[in-house]
Amino acid sequence: MIADFTFNWQNVIDGEGVGISVTGMLIVFCALLFITVFISLLPHVLKIVANFLPPENDGHHAGHLADGIAESENDEEILAAIGFALHSQRQQR
Amino acid sequence: MEILFKFLDTTGFAMMTFGNAIMIVIGIIFITLAITKDYEPLLLVPIGFGAIMGNIPTIESMALSVYDQGSVLSYIYFGISQGVFPPLIFLGIGAMTDFSTMLSNPKLILLGAAAQMGIFLTLIGALALGFTPAEAGAIGIIGGADGPTSIFLSAKLAPHLLGAIAIAAYSYMALVPVIQPPIMKLLTTKEERLIRMKPPREVSRREKMIFPIAAFLICALLVPGAIVLLGMLFFGNLLKESCVTERLANTARTAFIDIVTILLGLAVGASTQAQTFLQSESLLIFGLGALSFCIATASGLLFAKFMNLFLTDKINPLIGAAGVSAVPDSARVVQMVGQKEDPHNFLLMHAMAPNVAGVIGSAVAAGVLWSVMGN
Numbered sequence: 001m002i003a004d005f006t007f008n009w010q011n012v013i014d015g016e017g018v019g020i021s022v023t024g025m026l027i028v029f030c031a032l033l034f035i036t037v038f039i040s041l042l043p044h045v046l047k048i049v050a051n052f053l054p055p056e057n058d059g060h061h062a063g064h065l066a067d068g069i070a071e072s073e074n075d076e077e078i079l080a081a082i083g084f085a086l087h088s089q090r091q092q093r
Numbered sequence: 094m095e096i097l098f099k100f101l102d103t104t105g106f107a108m109m110t111f112g113n114a115i116m117i118v119i120g121i122i123f124i125t126l127a128i129t130k131d132y133e134p135l136l137l138v139p140i141g142f143g144a145i146m147g148n149i150p151t152i153e154s155m156a157l158s159v160y161d162q163g164s165v166l167s168y169i170y171f172g173i174s175q176g177v178f179p180p181l182i183f184l185g186i187g188a189m190t191d192f193s194t195m196l197s198n199p200k201l202i203l204l205g206a207a208a209q210m211g212i213f214l215t216l217i218g219a220l221a222l223g224f225t226p227a228e229a230g231a232i233g234i235i236g237g238a239d240g241p242t243s244i245f246l247s248a249k250l251a252p253h254l255l256g257a258i259a260i261a262a263y264s265y266m267a268l269v270p271v272i273q274p275p276i277m278k279l280l281t282t283k284e285e286r287l288i289r290m291k292p293p294r295e296v297s298r299r300e301k302m303i304f305p306i307a308a309f310l311i312c313a314l315l316v317p318g319a320i321v322l323l324g325m326l327f328f329g330n331l332l333k334e335s336c337v338t339e340r341l342a343n344t345a346r347t348a349f350i351d352i353v354t355i356l357l358g359l360a361v362g363a364s365t366q367a368q369t370f371l372q373s374e375s376l377l378i379f380g381l382g383a384l385s386f387c388i389a390t391a392s393g394l395l396f397a398k399f400m401n402l403f404l405t406d407k408i409n410p411l412i413g414a415a416g417v418s419a420v421p422d423s424a425r426v427v428q429m430v431g432q433k434e435d436p437h438n439f440l441l442m443h444a445m446a447p448n449v450a451g452v453i454g455s456a457v458a459a460g461v462l463w464s465v466m467g468n
Contacts, residue, residue: 005222005377015229017220021213024461025206027316031457032206032450034311039199042300042307056298 108150112367120144120362132267136240136358140263143362159363170360173255176248178357179241180325185350186241186420186452187305187329188342195446196300197293200400201412205450207396208416209458211236211389215381216462222377227251230462232378235262236385237455238269238417244361245322246459249467256364257375261382263361269422270429272383273390277414277430280394286434288409290443298336305330312457318467319460323453389417393447408443415444418451 012018046053101107123141127134146166151157159170172178195202216233224232231247231254243262247255265272278286305327313320332342364370397413411431415423424444431440 005373007221008223009221011223012217012220015220015226017217017226017229020226020230020462020465021217024213024216024458024465025210027461028209028454028457029203029206031312031315032202032454034315035308035450035453036199036202038307038311039196039202039300039304042196042303043297046297046299046303053299 103152105149105151108152110150110367112371113148113150116148116365116367116370117145119365120148123362126267133263135354136263137267139355139358140260140362143359144365145362146359147363147366158366159360160366160369166360166363169356170364172353172356173244173259173360173364174248174252176245176321178353178360179245179248180321181353182241182350182357183322183325183456184329185345185353187326187331188333188345189350190326190330190333190420190449190452191445192301192304192330192449193296194293194442195449196296196304198443198446200404201408201443201446202450202453203400204393204397204413204416204447205418205452205454206416207413208389208393208418208447208451209237209454210392211238211385211387211417212455212458212462214388215385218384219377219381222381225251227466228254230466231258232381233385234258234455234459234462235265235378235382236389236417237451237458238262238266238386238389238419238423239452239455240266241357242322242418242455242459244357246463249463253369254374254378256361256366256370257372257378258382259361260365260370261379264379265382265386266419266422269386269417269419270426272386273414273417273423273426274430276387276390277394277411277426280391281398281410283434285398285410286431287438288407289435289438290409290412290440291406293442298334301334302331302336305334308453312453312460316457316460316464318462318464319456322456322459326452326456386417390414390423393417409438409440412440412444412447416447416451416454418448418455420448420452421445423451424448 120141123137123144126132127137127141147159156162156164157166158164159166161167212233215236216229219229219232220226227250231251234243234246235258237243240259240262244255244259247258309323309327312323329345332338332345393413393416394410397408397410401407401410409431411427415427417423424441427444428439428441431438
């Protein structure tokens with residue numbers, strides 16, 4: 001069955017294999033090169049526009065909110081533990 | 094008694110062919126490798142079990158296999174045949190991926206582009222061997238070392254080869270720690286392997302947020318064929334980096350990607366029925382797949398050496414091998430090979446840059462091939 005497949009360069013020419021490959025690699029390189037250039041310029045652009053943008057911490061609003069909730073829950077637990085410790089101490093006296 | 098004999102004729106034992114038995118053994122080998130050697134267990138276990146399921150002979154009148162219309166497996170296989178699962182996997186990958194190292198050292202992105210040479214040289218090889226251009230494109234993408242991308246493109250260009258291509262892609266991804274190190278040692282000197290790179294700079298939160306949108310616009314406008322894969326990848330990453338959709342990002346990178354992986358693996362495995370899978374074509378696809386992995390690794394390494402000719406801060410050429418997008422396996426291999434020369438040289442974070450760039454590069458390459466050959 002494998003004998004059905006033979007290496008024939010003419011198939012590559014007929015299928016425009018070299019053209020497709022060169023074009024394909026060129027496009028992949030272009031896409032990633034554009035991204036490279038963009039990423040390289042981004043910090044400089046951000047520095048320039050920093051004055052017009054809100055402080056970066058604003059982006060963490062939800063995170064802080066979640067932290068806040070977690071903190072308040074923790075606070076209650078800590079207060080309960082402190083209360084229990086004080087109560088136990090007083091009873092021992 | 095006649096009913097009993099009639100029933101016995103319909104059992105899997107009676108209808109089992111030699112090919113089915115071989116495929117069941119292959120399925121068991123996959124599961125064994127996953128369990129004993131830890132080779133891509135999240136994929137090889139579902140694929141292996143799927144191969145066992147798909148090769149139990151069934152009665153023609155009963156709709157049971159992935160290729161039978163109306164069967165349960167055919168509905169799961171729909172996600173593969175129509176290219177639904179790969180973009181969903183990309184969503185999860187995007188929500189897991191940290192592009193920081195890539196953003197901190199953008200020149201390393203080019204290594205991810207160079208490694209895609211494996212795709213296009215294999216395409217030429219497949220054409221020369223007599224595959225049609227569409228089939229050759231689908232086979233070539235194995236060199237991208239990206240399972241979902243391989244499945245996506247073969248579903249679009251050569252659905253009849255999907256099983257063999259998917260199995261080849263995932264098998265070689267699992268074998269990255271075996272395939273890459275000899276090529277890496279062959280193409281680099283000891284001095285090159287000892288090169289230490291500068292630690293990456295800190296990347297601001299704002300850069301991380303802007304990146305997925307900008308990179309998607311660049312790639313999608315250049316190669317619209319990559320919209321689905323890259324759209325989902327960068328959307329997943331935006332969910333992660335935006336800091337306001339943590340719940341969605343968390344779901345995408347955990348339960349969601351796990352569910353899709355289970356369905357994808359099982360359906361790919363079940364599609365490897367002996368009658369369609371055990372062909373000379375499949376053997377050739379496996380051979381070409383191995384070749385494409387080797388070419389991809391070599392191109393990444395050689396391009397890193399080429400870049401060093403112009404750079405003042407040299408890069409360790411080993412990280413070029415991470416340009417194949419088997420995330421994070423090839424980056425881990427770079428770390429492993431680098432530490433054999435110098436135990437205090439930590440290349441993993443540097444290797445992650447070409448590694449994630451390789452994911453983008455292979456998706457772009459898939460988009461190009463789909464645009465050129467799918468029309």
